Every structure is written in C-alpha cells, then in structure tokens.
Amino acid sequence: MGRRPCCEKMGMKKGPWSAEEDRILINHIRLHGHPNWRSLPNLAGLLRCGKSCRLRWTNYLRPDIKRGNFTP
Numbered sequence: 306m307g308r309r310p311c312c313e314k315m316g317m318k319k320g321p322w323s324a325e326e327d328r329i330l331i332n333h334i335r336l337h338g339h340p341n342w343r344s345l346p347n348l349a350g351l352l353r354c355g356k357s358c359r360l361r362w363t364n365y366l367r368p369d370i371k372r373g374n375f376t377p
Contacts, residue, residue: 318352322361326351330358331366 333349339362342355351358364370 317354
C-alpha cells in the first residue's frame with residue numbers, strides 16, 4: 306500500500322531540467338505564487354510533477370538561496 310511515485314504518470318518528463326523549464330517555473334511563481342504544488346505544473350504548462358517543481362524551486366531557483374561554503 307501507499308502512494309505511487311510522483312512522476313509515474315504518463316507523459317511526465319524526468320531527468321535534467323532545461324533552461325526553458327526553469328524560466329517558465331520562475332515566471333509562474335513570480336506572477337502567481339506557489340500555494341498548491343500539485344496543480345502548479347498544469348497551470349504553468351510544465352510536463353513535470355508537483356514534487357519535482359517544488360524541489361527545483363526550493364533547492365535551485367529560489368532567489369534567497371545562500372550559495373557558497375558553509376560558515377561555522
């Protein structure tokens with residue numbers, strides 16, 4: 306029992322994100338925010354699952370991400 310993997314749906318894209326997909330995701334979040342990650346890919350026109358969009362935004366695209374070495 307349990308949930309199926311998030312990207313098991315037919316037609317969902319897997320693998321590396323393109324610069325175009327990043328641009329679409331950034332623009333959509335700037336205009337509309339991200340209140341519901343499950344519906345965001347359909348609204349933005351992306352062939353990704355909501356979890357993939359959330360992780361891409363959280364780990365790579367967010368403007369407030371601190372990049373560089375860790376400081377003690």
